[in-house]
Amino acid sequence: MASKTSLSGFPEWLPQERLVELHMLDTLRETFELHGFSSIETRAVETVEQLLRKGEIDKEVYGISRLAEDEEAAAVAKEGKLALHFDLTVPFARYVVDNAGHLNFPFRRYQIQKVWRGERPQEGRAREFTQADIDVVGDGSLPFRYDVELALVMIDALSKLPLPEFKLRVNNRKLAEGFYRGVGLTDAPAVLREIDKLEKIGRDAVAANLVEHVGATAEQADAALQLASIRAEDTSFVDQVRALGVQDDLLKEGLAELGEVIAECVRRAPGRVVADLSIARGLDYYTGTVYETVLVGHEKLGSICSGGRYESLASTGKKTYPGVGLSIGVTRLVSRILSQGLAEASRAVPTAVLVSLTDEDSWSAAQDVATELRSRGIACEVSASAAKFGKQIRYADKRGIPFVWFSSVNDDGAVTHEVKDIRSGEQVAADPRTWTPPTEDLAVRVVNAQ
Amino acid sequence: MASKTSLSGFPEWLPQERLVELHMLDTLRETFELHGFSSIETRAVETVEQLLRKGEIDKEVYGISRLAEDEEAAAVAKEGKLALHFDLTVPFARYVVDNAGHLNFPFRRYQIQKVWRGERPQEGRAREFTQADIDVVGDGSLPFRYDVELALVMIDALSKLPLPEFKLRVNNRKLAEGFYRGVGLTDAPAVLREIDKLEKIGRDAVAANLVEHVGATAEQADAALQLASIRAEDTSFVDQVRALGVQDDLLKEGLAELGEVIAECVRRAPGRVVADLSIARGLDYYTGTVYETVLVGHEKLGSICSGGRYESLASTGKKTYPGVGLSIGVTRLVSRILSQGLAEASRAVPTAVLVSLTDEDSWSAAQDVATELRSRGIACEVSASAAKFGKQIRYADKRGIPFVWFSSVNDDGAVTHEVKDIRSGEQVAADPRTWTPPTEDLAVRVVNAQ
Known part of the structure; x- marks a missing residue:
């Protein structure tokens, strides 16, 4: 259940929903850092x-x-x-040029920030949303191998999120452009713009457009559409392309590149990748590998993680900085997870223990208990007033705090402590210096509802 | 050394500087969550x-x-x-009203986000900067005890940051207002506006202003200045105020409140707190306790953490939401730490290990090693090409990666692994399933330079 948003297109989350988003951001960050990506932020x-x-x-x-x-x-x-900024790529390019003298290339960075677009809001499209980008940028050149690596990093990251099955769809612009050239279609961008409409308007309409707007013959249009129809979860697409009998050096290079990406992804993350030769995104930008990602069963949501290789992310007079990168639409994913209940937080607040008050004078002693627990990583809060225990327990219950702590002073001045699991009702003696909750209750977890 | 910023007032950090900022943000978040505060974000x-x-x-x-x-x-x-938004308090108030039906009160939240102000940039004052706020908000009422607790939470949080010594200065608006009323000065906001100028223009000029602009007699002005001169690191200020001989119920209430904040802070965090009766901030806003924080030796930087009690954070027709909170100026702190080298990251990148390539065909095997290491939380990256080992080591050295991994295949097909600490030159046999770096090299640490 998403919180009421008083401004269309600017989503806000309730505290327990925010825990799901935080879990996703933490998981992405941890994965990117494990792969050696540095965090940066650019100004808004x-x-x-x-x-x-x-x-x-x-x-x-x-x-x-x-x-x-x-x-x-x-x-x-x-x-x-x-x-x-409306994305994180343009600012990153500017950052690289601004700071080139201080960066080590190839420069690996991740960047998780909000971006803004004044678009008409609809599901999956907000006006303020969070993107999580990874890119590797070289100084002058960048080995192709990074195209393979970045696909693997994103598969690793997405696999750890509380999501349904996903498919990373990969294509290669050299492959498409070389193929078109091989059949005599020299305006590759124009062809790809039409191919891009396949899902929307269908094969026949695209064929007609290719003839009418791009000047293709019926045979050329048919060849382009045959190429775009190829899809494979392994490297069998290579033979299918070859079977179309088109000869071109750029086609050959693109085919080898896409083959390498698919082969390594199949080997290391079986079932996660598809060679999809209809993918035509971001033409003015990308120059080789292109990536899109769909959630299986949620295809209408659009791509949740896209990117590609660009030979010139940025350039100054003498230098160019080629790169390859992908961007996750975090807000789009969180919105879907929350609206369909795909995952949720194990409790609504970080607090594991409410330290109750026996009387109004016990607040400072209760703070001592809380300090002891916190020193061992147990999140807790202290009751603000010595209401009846039943009321203090109801307060914890309402907030979703699993444990309530009780301390009492005997007639001889000795202090005894007990802690109650308010879900089971079980209450046991406990020492603030040693007691810990069960591992699954120590911190908030985000659990997949499936 | 801060990175070149191409737009004045919009600071950006280099990757190794960002590690210092991340460490601070992580520390604040961890502390706030240990104290049971929920994360929220509001739209920008x-x-x-x-x-x-x-x-x-x-x-x-x-x-x-x-x-x-x-x-x-x-x-x-x-x-x-x-x-x-220019702060996080106004948006938070709006969020509370928007979502009141879904929140549990008293609602404890932390919020760490960027804010923007079109001010003239100077040191300690940027146009885009990060604030870290904590507030507790009640529905209709909020026990005074939270004024004590929030001071303790912020002292805990600030103590864990890589900062020089700090002092939390506390005052109470009821105390000041009651005192002024008690000596016959009824326009408390006007008096406090003059008192607020003490540090800038000095005692004599403030006395003259009080007479001229607020209509005080020389005796009244003197009394107000005597009150503002009281400073104590313990509850001795209570007797000093009483010695001024002013009788007023509101004064009495404020004195008791401030006494309670100071007593508990002295008890739990000795040396961190000062009762400073000259603090006059944010008058139109605050209604009781007010806080400011200075870094000792960096007083000219201004307050790094401020806040107070407000009886009406937000109100709708029938309801009011009183609260108490403090806000840390994170960017102000990070700028100071970086510009004066007060702390730095133990290395420049998250990567602990560079897995080198023996030949171009070993990339996939090297990825296997990397995957094994990552599964145990060791951040690593794989060389992109099989350059000479010396070159691969220099790459690691330049980036600040402490370890380089070597794998080789014997004539009989057996694989042997070694790992080199490139700082000491020591190289040892290692198993990717069990080897770990020393604890201090596992993750980036931020170390205080003092």
């Missing part, structure tokens, strides 16, 4: 000039300006108009 | 109307608007003009 704003370098996205960009307009005019004159 | 934007409720801060606020103006006009008409 870029100059409009920087953001619109690739053109035609100005409708989605949120500009920012100080409400006090007199100061604003001077600032704009000095720095240029500023706007919120 | 609020309506301008919401942000300007308290008035007079419009110069600092960044409005946002879609660059495509035709769509924008319709959106503004529908939702009102949007702007980036």
Whole structure:
């Protein structure tokens, strides 16, 4: 159950929902770091000039300006108009150029931040959302091997999330472009733009468009569509492409690259990868491998993790920085998990133990118990008032705190402690210096509902 | 050494600097959760109307608007003009009202997010910065005890950060207001606005202002200044205030409250707290306890953690939500730590081990080794090409990776593994299923330079 959002397209989570999101962010971070990726963050704003370098996205960009307009005019004159970033790739490219002298290449980074797009909100598309990106960027060149590695890293990361089965769909732009050239279609971007519509408008309409808009013959259109129909969960696609009988060096190179990605993914993560020769995304950007990811049974949600190889992420006068990377749409995933109850937190709050008060004067002694427990990593809070025990227990129960701690002082001044599991009702003697809850109750866990 | 920032007031960190920031954020989060605070995030934007409720801060606020103006006009008409939040308190108040039916009160939350202010940048004041807030909010009422608890939580959190000594300065608005009333000064906010200038303009100028602007007699001004001069690291301030001979019920109440905060902090965290009766912050907001925190030796940096009690964080028609909370200026702290080298990361990257390649065909076998190491929490990466070992070691050295792994296949097909500590040069036989680095090399640590 998602919390009420008072502003469409700007999702907010209740505390127990946020625990699911935190678990996902923690898992991604841990996985990326295990693979040697460094964390960076970039500022939320870029100059409009920087953001619109690739053109035609100005409708989605949120500009920012100080409400006090007199100061604003001077600032704009000095720095240029500023706007919120709409992805993490453009800012990363700028960061690499800004800091190239301080970075070691190939530079491996992950970046988990919010981005903003002024789009019409709908399910799976928010105006403020979190992306989790990994990229490796080289100085001048970057071995192809990273195309394989990044697929494996993302498969590792996605496998650890509380998600249904997913499929990483991979294609290669060299393969497609070489193939089109081999059949005499030289405007590869135009062909791919039409192929990209396959799922939406169907094969016949795409064939007609290829003839009408790209100037293809019926045979050329048919060949392009035959290529796009190839799908395989192993390297058998290589023979299927060869069987189409097209000769081209770029095709050959792309085929070898895609073969390597698929072979290694099949070997290391069987069932997670598909060679899908209809994938046509981000043409102006990508120059080789391209990736998309769908959740099986949730295909209409769109791709949850996409990316590819770009020969020039950034360039200055003399240098280019090629890279390969993928981006997870974290908010899209969290929204789906929460709206369909695919996973949930084992309890609603971090607190494992409520330390109760026997009387109003026992607050400081209760803090001593809490400090002892916290020193051993047990999250706890102290009751704010010495209400009847039943009321203190109900408070814990309502908040989802599993244990309540009781301390009492005997007539001879000795202190005894007991702790109650309020789910089972079991109450046992306990020492604040040694007692620990069962492992599954120590910290909040996020459990897959399936 | 901070990275070059291409936009003034929007700091960005190099990867090794970001490790220091991450360590601080992790430490704060862990501490807040150990004390039973739930994480929430609010959207980055609020309506301008919401942000300007308290008035007079419009110069600092960044409005946002879609660059495509035709769509924008319709959106503004529908939702009102949007702007980036300038703190986390106003959005939190709105969140509490929006979600009151789904929250359990007293609601304990922490919130760590970026905020934006269009201020003139200078050291310690950025235009984009991270705040870490904790607040407890009640439904209708909130026991005073939380004023004590929140001070203790923040002292615990700040004590764990790689910082110089700090002092939490505490005052109480009831105490000040009651005292002023007791000497016949009824416009407490006006008096406090003058007292707030003490450090800047000095005692004589404040006395003159009190007479001139607030209508105080010389005796009243003197009394107010005597109160503001009281400072104590224990509860001795109570007698000092009483010695001034002013009688007022509100004064008495404030004195008792401040006494309780100081007594408990002295008991549980000696040396961390000061009763400072000159603290006058945020008057329109706070209604009881107020907190500020200075780093000893860095007083000019300003307060690094501030807050207080507010009787009405938010209110709807029939309900009010009183609260108490504090906010840490994380970016201000990180900037100071980095610019003065107060702490640094034990290495520049998360990677502990570089798995080297013997030849180009060994990449997949090297991935097997890496997978084995990662399954036991050891961060590693695999060389991208089988350069000479010397070159692979230099790559690790340059990036700050402490260990390099070597695998070789004997003539009889048996694989042997060795791992080299490239700092000492020591190289030993190792099994990927059992070898671990020394504890201090397992993960990046952040070490205090002092």
